[in-house]
Amino acid sequence: MRWSRKDLLDLQSLSPEEITAILDTAREFKAVGGRAIKKVPPLRGRTVVNLFVEPSTRTRISFELAAVRLSADVINFTAEASSLKKGETLKDTAKNLQALRADFIIIRHSAAGAPHFLARVLDAHVVNAGDGAHEHPTQGLLDVFTMREHKGRIAGLKVTILGDILYSRVARSNIWALQKLGAEVTLCGPPTLVPPIFREMGCRVTANLDDAVADADVVNLLRIQHERQRQTMFPSLGEYTSLFGITRDRLKKMKPDVLIMHPGPINRGVEVESDVADGVHSVILEQVTNGLAVRMAALYLINGAHGGTPEEN
Amino acid sequence: MTDSPAHKTDLLMDDAAVQAAIREVARQIAVGNPPSGEVLLVGIQTGGVLLARRLAELLQRQWRMTVRVGELDISMHRDDLDQRPAPEVHATVIPFDITERTVVLVDDVLNSGRTARAALDALTDLGRPRRVQLAILVDRGLRELPIQPDFVGKVVKTQPGERVVVQMSSDGAAGKVLLEKPVGR
Structure with a gap:
């Protein structure tokens, strides 16, 4: 199956084939985690921002480690230390991150639908790390x-x-x-x-x-x-x-x-x-170990969704 | 031959030619390496895996010793991941230590050399072989990187835009090689 989604926002809108593709990909990324060298290069040079407007430690650490093991650079952004506290809107905060050339925004927010909103207004890939009572x-x-x-x-x-x-x-x-x-x-x-x-x-x-x-x-x-x-x-x-x-x-x-x-x-x-x-x-x-593999798989798959034609041989 | 509207397909190698080319690759590997048990075959996913198993059978017969075979996936190490949809990731299964051994990377077709480059990187993540060699069934030229095979079954001149397709039965006992040409050139 060829993955074509730019973002991972929820499971409700995924097909069984797409869910299975993530699980199959995660199996191979789990094997990477079992090696002496646990790092692979597919996100080399890419910037991942963890935009955690609602506090979380384990999910943030898991996403951060997943991005690092894919060779991305990671910036952690928490609401306490941000301009969101000064009244900046979520859209402006996210646009600012994109202006810094962030390639991926991983968002945790107390409002259901916040990741979907960002995905509409940003070119960057958006991953939902939990939105209100909606999805994780x-x-x-x-x-x-x-x-x-x-x-x-x-x-x-x-x-x-x-x-x-x-x-x-x-x-x-x-x-x-x-x-x-x-x-x-x-x-x-x-x-x-x-x-x-x-x-x-x-x-x-x-x-x-x-x-x-x-x-x-x-x-x-x-x-x-x-x-x-x-x-x-x-x-x-x-x-x-x-x-x-x-x-x-x-x-x-x-x-x-x-x-x-x-x-x-x-x-x-x-x-x-x-x-x-x-x-x-x-x-x-x-589950904690597998979370890392699944997040690596998700980032790997959405990173590739730019179109283009695969090269032969 | 079944011709799709966009392609014309030629038979490049029939089963006899494929078997002869595989035997030729095995012969070259045996000439290039003493029968020491040091040689490990690693097939590049997906086209190199069946070929590596078939080569191991032939070498085992000649050397009268077990030749171990691994499978290497290179999708995470490709250099075009920002230009294409994410390639499907296949299993990397190398159930032996490659450090200080001779690893023969095996693939069905060599073209730009980019897959072989990615394979060298992927292999480096797993250990430090004493020596790495490259065995190829069909070398179609058109190199984009300074990479050359050590062992080659057949050299074929092809044009950019064409595709070389190697088909092998799951036991590697039967196969053929096709050349797909775009129509209208």
Whole structure:
């Protein structure tokens, strides 16, 4: 498949073939990360700007390392230290970065659609690193990559996404990618955090944990987002843990080869018991490794989308 | 021959000619290297991989020792990535240490020399061979870089705009080489 997109904005608009192309490319970039020399030259001379208007550490570091391993130069830009605090608009900030000849803008923003807006007004490549509650495409891709690596396929897999789904861009990107590749998605959590509207996306929705995980091949735990005023959504963290936390006892009732995933950062003792997070079913740290490979693959593919004809022999 | 509207296709080499050219490349590799077990064959993705396996079979028969084969993808090392859509990345599988060994890079067609240059860079990321040699089934000329093959099956004069297409069965036992010419020249 010939990649033709300039930007990576969401998974909703990608075809199954495009998603598969990123996953296949990421497999080879993961192999690069396993070598003594972990750096390859395809983005040599290119400038990548991490424009993180909403704070993030792990995603920013992952994108930064991905760009560096592709031989790009990287500038990190955070809202605290920027003119956005002085009232500059996002468009002006981005235009200024483009005037410095930035080739790629990787944006994290609290407003859904901010990356799409930038992609329309900029010539630079734009990558969505999370926009509000909308999408976090590279997280969705790395989750699906990790599942495919362990299970050998996505079609027919039973995947349960558990927890704080209401405002979760991770959940939405997972749902789009999984459904396009033919998985069956179940969402589970307190009804306040998993509204039935998600049935319209084709998901099974339940508040019964045992029912949600009994035949799951993968359980993807989402973090309870304390910082988003969660106290009105369920009575207490203790109650959440007793109803939805993944404990050793609950793990025993699941399939013997179930994968336990979590996008991090983990609230140990809330969504998941430490023994489970560190146990043999957990692939949480592999997700971090795979995130790097998926981001390298995404940058590599969109970098090439300039048209032109391949040379022969 | 099936001619597309935009191209006229000539048969450049039939199966017998392809097999003879492969045997010739193997003969040259054997002349150029003592049967020491030092020689590793590395096929360039995708056209060089089957050819490298076939050459290894012939060399194993002659040398009576195992000849190891690897696969090298060069897409990340191309020099035209800012001028074209991203090429599909294939696997690099070299399950042995190349450092201090003789590596024979194998490709089906040599033209500009840019693929071979990229392959030298890609190989350098994996280790430091004592020596690198280049084995080619069809050399069609038109070089753009100062790179020459060490071992050549057949030299063919071609024009810019033409394409040389090597077709091989998956076991390398049968093949042919086609020359696609643009129509209207």
